[in-house]
Amino acid sequence: MLKKIEELSTLCGVEACAIVYSSFDQEPQIWPSESGVKNVVEKFRAMPEWKKHKMGNQESVMEKSIVKGKRKITKLEEENKEMEITMFVFQCLDKTRVQPPHNMTLPDLNLLSSVIEQKLNDISRRLDFTDVTDIVDTNLKL
Structure with a gap:
């Protein structure tokens, strides 16, 4: 998973970080580094609230996708x-x-x-x- 996040960050030119907890390891796996994670989290925290809401979460993204799909179905039926x-x-x-x-x-x-x-x-x-x-x-x- 960490490898994919690294590829996503490189290919898309975005800042990303990951903290992965496992029942097999006592310490979490961190990517890219502890300071890199702190940097990304601080940038996110510094964003205005309206921008954070605009980003949405998985549920709101899925709801929008469902609404869009229903509109498309209605148009195709017509x-x-x-x-x-x-x-x-x-x-x-x-x-x-x-x-x-x-x-x-x-x-x-x-x-x-x-x-x-x-x-x-x-x-x-x-x-x-x-x-x-x-x-x-x-x-x-x-």
Whole structure:
């Protein structure tokens, strides 16, 4: 463990120290040295309280990670629902297998409506662009 702390300190350019108590040894193992540990501990004690809290502890770091993970799951669920609705719209247009997704709710139907509206707007923009391109091509040929 002391070797890993030394590597972490060297590779990341951070000050670190360790005190390891073992039931096999009467004296604790200290890294880098007793004076090195005192130096790091004094620097930590000298920090303002708000900075110490900002650093957080393992529990707060895990809580933040869980919240972030839950947000990511919610976002992915929304994206999956939108892709499912979009696939349903394309199946309807293709007339292959028109079967609505299971248990469509009112929010699902609202999403279906917005997806259809978005696709119609995309088609309209493409048609407008195609018309402009045709006009420009015709004028260039003249």
